[in-house]
Amino acid sequence: MHILEKFRMPCAWRGSAKQISVDAVIPLFAVPALAVIAAQTLFCTIIIFVTTPVLVHYLHHNFLRFLLRTKFFFVWTIVSVIMLMLVFEITVVPLLEILPEENLVFIICVVGGIWCGYLTRLKADRMTQNAGQGLELGEGSGELCLICRRRTPPRAYHCRTCQTCILGREYHCKWLDCCIGSSNLRWYLACLLFSAIAFIYGSNLTMTSVCHPFILIATVLLPDDCSDVYYQLDIALCFVSAIYSLLVGLVLVCYLIYHLWLIYLGTTSNERRNLPPSSHYGESVLKSLSPIFCCKV
Ligand SMILES: [Zn+2]
Ligand SMILES: [Zn+2]
Known part of the structure; x- marks a missing residue:
């Protein structure tokens, strides 16, 4: 039995059948703690953003992948979305640098992303239930699954x-x-799509609120001088959240382009993975990034 499995003592939630395990609790504390540490100095920000993906990959490779179904990454997603929303609405909006309609567009994209994520999970649950109930041994028309x-x-x-x-x-998708x-x-x-817009737009709104902005075109602003963000912890937290949002948003854009490209080719990433190596064009970057972001490509 693996070491994390030993610690995975399900403790019953009072009065309900819900169970909670140690690996799912880690992100509840780790994500806010990492954000606060990163908000101390520029050096801390760089160290946290460089080491966290490596640490998460190490944790996944050595511990989490041996668990049957870990909630670690899903809880990380939820905690990150809640934390970024709270930082934005509690700290960035009261700075009064953001127009109400800009905040409305941001909230619509966040709600759209959460709603589509919820439907993705709902459809996946139905898919696994149908697969479990539907086809019995020998039915169907394709190949025999040995498992x-x-x-x-x-x-x-x-x-x-x-x-x-x-x-x-x-x-x-973990x-x-x-x-x-x-x-x-x-x-x-x-x-x-919704999440990528929300993350990148939220990042831009935050950066231009806490840093000295300059006008790119009309009402489009870009951050200029961010040198004094570390004097106040709340402003530093906004800055760190904005960098986190931007990085996540860019990764989501890469995944979106990758999937649109697969649809254009009429295939799936699962099928492309089973092709000989010579037929993989342009996937080397995503393939090398995928272990870090823990989506099996
Ligand atoms: Zn199967
Ligand atoms: Zn699955």
């Missing part, structure tokens, strides 16, 4: 985490804790 021990429809692939075959499987397949791909793409 499920049943015939599955064409273009269905097995997910070890969901423990079933998923139609049009792309990969298991950050949403569900499989991405043909039934929820459109909601996943909408989630990526």
Whole structure:
């Protein structure tokens, strides 16, 4: 038994059947703590943003991947979204640098992203339930899955985490804790689009509020001088949140472009992974990044 599995003593939530495990609790404390440490000095910011992806990858590679289904990444997503929203609405908006309509556009994109993420998970749950109840051994028209021990429809692939075959499987997204397949791909793409806009736009609004901005075109501002953000902890937290949002937003844009490219090619990332190496054009960057961001490409 793995060391983290020993600590994974489910403690019953009073009066409910919900269980909580240690690996899912870590991000509740780690994300806000890392943000506060990063907000101390520029040196701390750089160290935290460089070491955190490496540490999360180390944790995933050595501990989390041995757990059957960890909520670590999903809780990380929820805590990050709540933290960034709170920092924006409690600290950035009262600075009165942001117009009400700019805040409204930001909130619409955040709500759109959360709603599409929720639908992605809902459709994934239905997909795994249907797969579990539907096809019995020998049914279906495709190849025999040796793990499920049943015939599955064409273009269905097995997910070890969901423990079933998923139609049009792309990969298991750890950050949403569900499989991405043909039934929820459109909601996943909408989630990526809304979230990417919300993260990048929120980052820009925050940066231009806490740093000295300059006018790019009309009402479009860019941050200019951010040298004095570390004098106040709340302003430094806004600055750190803005960098975090920008980085996450850019990663989401990469994933969105990657999926649109796969749709254009008429394939899925699961199928491309099974192709010979010579047929992988332009995927080397995403492939090398994917272990860090823990989405199995
Ligand atoms: Zn299977
Ligand atoms: Zn899965």
